[in-house]
Amino acid sequence: MAKKDLDWGNIGFQYRVTDKRYVSEWKGGEWDEGRLTDDPNVVLNESAGILQYCQQVFEGLKAYTWEDGSIVCFRPDMNAERIFNSAKRMEMPPFPKERFVRAVEEVVRANADWVPPFGSGATLYLRPYEFATGVVIGVKPADEYQFRIFATPVGPYYKGGATPISIIVSDFDRAAPHGTGAVKAGLNYAMSLHSSVLAHTAGYAENLYLDAASRSYVEETGGSNAIFVDGEGTLVIPKSDSILPSITRRSIVYVAEHYLHLKVDERPVLFDEVKGFKECGLCGTAAVLSPVGRIVNHDEVINFPSGMEKAGKVMGELYNTLTGIQSGKIEAPEGWIHVIR
Numbered sequence: 001m002a003k004k005d006l007d008w009g010n011i012g013f014q015y016r017v018t019d020k021r022y023v024s025e026w027k028g029g030e031w032d033e034g035r036l037t038d039d040p041n042v043v044l045n046e047s048a049g050i051l052q053y054c055q056q057v058f059e060g061l062k063a064y065t066w067e068d069g070s071i072v073c074f075r076p077d078m079n080a081e082r083i084f085n086s087a088k089r090m091e092m093p094p095f096p097k098e099r100f101v102r103a104v105e106e107v108v109r110a111n112a113d114w115v116p117p118f119g120s121g122a123t124l125y126l127r128p129y130e131f132a133t134g135v136v137i138g139v140k141p142a143d144e145y146q147f148r149i150f151a152t153p154v155g156p157y158y159k160g161g162a163t164p165i166s167i168i169v170s171d172f173d174r175a176a177p178h179g180t181g182a183v184k185a186g187l188n189y190a191m192s193l194h195s196s197v198l199a200h201t202a203g204y205a206e207n208l209y210l211d212a213a214s215r216s217y218v219e220e221t222g223g224s225n226a227i228f229v230d231g232e233g234t235l236v237i238p239k240s241d242s243i244l245p246s247i248t249r250r251s252i253v254y255v256a257e258h259y260l261h262l263k264v265d266e267r268p269v270l271f272d273e274v275k276g277f278k279e280c281g282l283c284g285t286a287a288v289l290s291p292v293g294r295i296v297n298h299d300e301v302i303n304f305p306s307g308m309e310k311a312g313k314v315m316g317e318l319y320n321t322l323t324g325i326q327s328g329k330i331e332a333p334e335g336w337i338h339v340i341r
């Protein structure tokens with residue numbers, strides 16, 4: 001087999017059907033042994049739990065080709081752990097963590113020709129997800145589920161690469177206190193689509209959400225955690241029970257402390273403080289770390305001193321170090337790199 005004939009440098013961030021995907025079914029109170037399949041379609045009963053009451057959780061991670069030709073994944077055990085917890089919160093049977101990592105390996109190996117080559121800037125994006133297939137009409141958890149993983153090659157999330165973006169504070173909320181904000185569930189995205197369309201229409205890359213209770217603390221965007229650098233050069237990480245625990249953000253905290261020797265302060269962050277900060281960035285698997293140059297909140301415009309031309313010093317160093325670790329140029333902390341082939 002040979003690599004697929006794609007213009008790897010320009011594939012964009014979009015879905016492409018690849019050769020194989022993994023599926024395991026929960027029936028009669030247990031997961032079956034699981035298998036790879038060629039069929040990208042899912043057939044559901046009209047009253048399936050996912051269609052009626054939105055029982056679904058998901059993950060996102062990437063496989064990379066290193067310079068020596070090996071294919072690796074970044075911290076898949078963290079995704080296994082998170083979807084396990086997400087499923088429990090949604091009253092779904094959690095997929096065993098060791099099986100999650102093995103299923104990731106199977107899907108990557110079966111689609112090895114789709115893993116973008118070293119140096120292309122592209123990666124193989126993996127989408128593990130679980131949803132209710134069982135029939136419900138009264139409101140209750142379904143009794144049948146599918147866990148699946150598909151793979152699709154993707155280029156950088158933001159076309160501009162690491163150039164700063166402008167974001168806007170949303171008048172809508174993403175997550176309620178004691179709600180599902182810390183869970184990676186599709187329902188959190190469904191409810192953010194309206195504000196996301198409004199933001200894009202107005203020319204902003206993302207929404208920044210404030211806490212729903214007081215609308216005075218910074219939460220995160222629709223799909224990435226926000227991080228800041230204050231006047232002392234400390235990395236400031238907003239803390240809240242309704243922020244999704246980003247693996248990229250937790251990795252960045254480690255990189256900041258152990259590689260860049262920065263001070264890190266994880267605490268509730270008032271939106272009022274943001275105008276005094278020096279740098280801002282958004283982090284998540286898809287974009288890794290996007291520098292933010294400007295935040296708009298109605299009449300208030302915050303222009304970070306790092307500007308709109310290039311990433312600020314700290315965001316640039318964090319980005320270079322983390323992507324260096326992911327691409328094998330910088331030695332990774334123990335257990336971060338999962339070699340698949």
Ligand SMILES: *Cc1c(COP(=O)(O)O)cnc(C)c1O
Nearest residue numbers: 223224225244246247248284285
């Ligand atoms: C997935 C996600 C993130 C990013 O998490 P990573 O593990 O870094 O990919 C951030 N915020 C939300 C709401 C998410 O769903």
